[in-house]
Amino acid sequence: xxxxxxxxxxxxxxxxxxxxxxxxxxxxxxxxxxxxxxxxxxxxxxxxxxxxxxxx
Numbered sequence: 001x002x003x004x005x006x007x008x009x010x011x012x013x014x015x016x017x018x019x020x021x022x023x024x025x026x027x028x029x030x031x032x033x034x035x036x037x038x039x040x041x042x043x044x045x046x047x048x049x050x051x052x053x054x055x056x
Contacts, residue, residue, distance in 0.1 A: 008053050 005053060012048065
């Protein structure tokens, strides 16, 4: 169960890293990161990870 939680968390982090790298490639601007963090607050990221665990 803990291993599953760890696996889902890593997958979620990899997805976010992929999104960040795409944004960095397209815009290469810090304001994009700022907008991204304002749009996806930490609670939203945690609930997304929680939903991913419930989903699988």
